[in-house]
Amino acid sequence: MNDDASKPWGKLIATGTVTATLYALLFAFEKDVMASFTRTDGLYPLLPVVAAFAFSLSHGAFTGYFWDALGVKARPGAQQQSDNAGAL
């Protein structure tokens, strides 16, 4: 069980800040973003892919730290359950 000191508060705040900044930029420049991200010429079709990766990287890390900080974890013995099921 995590005590309060071992919880990833620093990482939670850092990734949360980056994620919030990305979303703020997306909606602050909504019209320009939509105009660029729906262009079909050149390398523009790559923009949604790159953006999805960037948002996911920061937000995915943030949500991981978020559940860690709340103490929500996988059930002990999960590996054995998986192995057991896979053997059948």
Place this chain on the structure above:
Amino acid sequence: MDAQFIELTAGNVAFLLIVGFIGGLVSGFIGSGGAFVLTPGMMSMGVSGVVAVASNLCHKFPKALVGARTRHKFGQVDVKLGLVMAASAAAGVWVGAGVMEAVRRDYGEAGSSLYVSAAFVVVLTLVGLFVLRDALQAMRSAPDADSDRETTHRFARWVQSVEIPGTMMTFHVAKIRVSALFTLPLGFATGLLASTIAVGGFIGVPGMIYLLGATSLVASATELVIAFVMGLFGTLRYAMSGYVDIRLAMLILLGSLFGIQLGAIGTTYVRPYMIKLVTAMIMLIVAVSRALLIPVYLGELQFLGLAEPVARLLKGASFACMVAALAVGALIILGAMIGGRQLPKEPYTD
């Protein structure tokens, strides 16, 4: 590019966040992309079928990557099986996206929405009933601890017994050995469906369980690898036609990444048949939700005379069914997790 994009209101944003969270929770739990609730959710806001599918694929592939990493830590992902299936799934995505664009070009937004909805109804009904029957049999036949022991389906045993020289592949995590001639069409069909309704998991997961003989835990986890590749290819394919609404995709991602990690953790608290039961229930409720809208789209295409009050009633009933599906999924998963946390901290091998 001639796609129509909606104006985002505060209500739309809040709706997308809630649907995203519950959709993510369900997707982390059952291993599909979760877009079978997110695509209809977007369409109920007035987003056209093709934009909803394209935007869901965009939000889906990074989410699938996160889910795959999480499930990989639990030892549930067969990476080799996932990549082999993904290779043919990518081809299926490319072909399916072409069909979708042709439907939209010839029949407009209503035609595209009708095509997506009809595909949902057929696939969800067939697969949902099959998975429900299997889950109920598992529940009835072994109520004790041995109920965790899954049996390989009869058809899967036959598939595993077919020896075709030069095509046999061994997948160590899934503990199966099958011919690539079975995985290739299964992957292609998974990709085809993913590009049509943004959900390939409804073919991929049952296919890996009932056709190849993988367990439900390994199949649902491995599907996340396939979903990642299909989502990446699908996003690129639709972005080349300007159909991806990045705002919708990232709002859905915002809510669903909270949900998917919780759902993935939830799989370690439940018995395997529970995953099947939740999957079946949600599939069937969403199928009803989509079926209610088919007369509405037929009316918009002038194939059916439908009074406006009737159309409004059908839209409302469809939306209510979808909300019910989300609520049922969330309640069962969260309830199982809360119940599981109160059990002794021992594996189910007792």
